Structure formats: C-alpha cells, structure tokens
Amino acid sequence: MSGKCVWALNSTNEEHYHDHEWGVPLHDEQKLFEFLVLEGAQAGLSWRTILDKREAYRAAFDHFDPLKVAAYDHKKLASLLQNPGIVKNRLKIESAVSNAQAFLRVQQEFGGFDQYIWRFVDGKTRQNSWLSHSQIPAYSPESASMCKDLQKRGFKFVGKTICYAYMQAVGMVNDHTVDCFRHAQLTATTTP
DSSP, rough: OOOOOGGGGGGGHHHHHHHHHTTTTOOOOHHHHHHHHHHHOOOOOOOHHHHHHHHHHHHHHHGGHHHHHHHHHHHHHHHHTOOOOOOOOHHHHHHHHHHHHHHHHHHHHHHHHHHHHHGGGGTTTTEOOOOGGGSOOOOOHHHHHHHHHHTTOOOOOOOOOHHHHHHHHHHEEEOOTBBBHHHHHHHHHHOO
C-alpha cells in the first residue's frame, strides 16, 4: 500500500479531503471562493474543525455563492452569529461578506478570480518534493506576494500563512510528501 501524508490519518474527514481534494488544481470560481472563506475561518483553529463544519458552512453561506454573500445585510450577519454549525466569530463572518465583495471586484477586473489568483504561480502548480511533513513551509514568497495584493484589494483574513494554506488547498502547490500516493498522481496530472 502506498503511503499518505501523516496529517491525513488524523480523521475520516481529513483523509477524504486529502485523498480527493487537497492539492488538486481548482479553477471553479465558486469553489475558489469557498476555500477563501474556509481558510479565513480556520485562522487560529485546526483544519479538522473547519472540515467538520464544512456542510454547515455551505448551508449558512448559500453554498458560497459570492453574489449572495456579498449582499448579506445586518440581519443575515446577526443570524450567522447565532448559527451553532459555524465558527461564531464576528470578524471572520464579516470578512466573508467583505471578501465576497472584493472577490466580485477582482472577477470584474480580471475576467475571473481564477485568472487573477493563478497569476501568483504563473498559471501552473508548483511541484514540491518534500520528504517529510516537517519540511513543508508555513508560507512562501508567492503566498507573501498574494497576501500583500489581496490585502491591497480589501480582502481580510488573508495573511501569508493563510494564503499558503489556500494555495495548497486549491492545487497551486503540490505539498503531498513524496511517499504519499497523491504526490505522484498530482505530479503526473499537472505536469505538461
């Protein structure tokens, strides 16, 4: 049996996410927005916490439709703060709304958030070859650059570490360790 990244063995949700989503190049606008919200919600918490609440987040945030989220009013924000299925942090909830508004502005300017965000890796996945989980960095020059540009455009909860986690999630970097079965699969599918 092929190995897996060590963190994937912590829970069923993490294993499923690892095996099917993490590191897979993503170009769907709504999914890109979903991960932007989820990575911001994760700040200071474990990714497992967010994965366990993911379905509740989808229901609470209209399946991450940025047009709908951008239009949330004070009444909707108040109801989200009472929702036991999500992280009830006012700043994180408010940032989802302001990030949706910024997301729509980026879509207008660049013809899509996908075209904008993938510029930070020149449109192709960075293939890394880590031998162990401990080698994986918390951030990169690309995530620092992304962070700075996103913040300039009004995005919140997009520090360089959150941006790097986002890059991992949406396949902008392949950070599966070399002994993981997904490393070779994703290298093969993302290399021209």
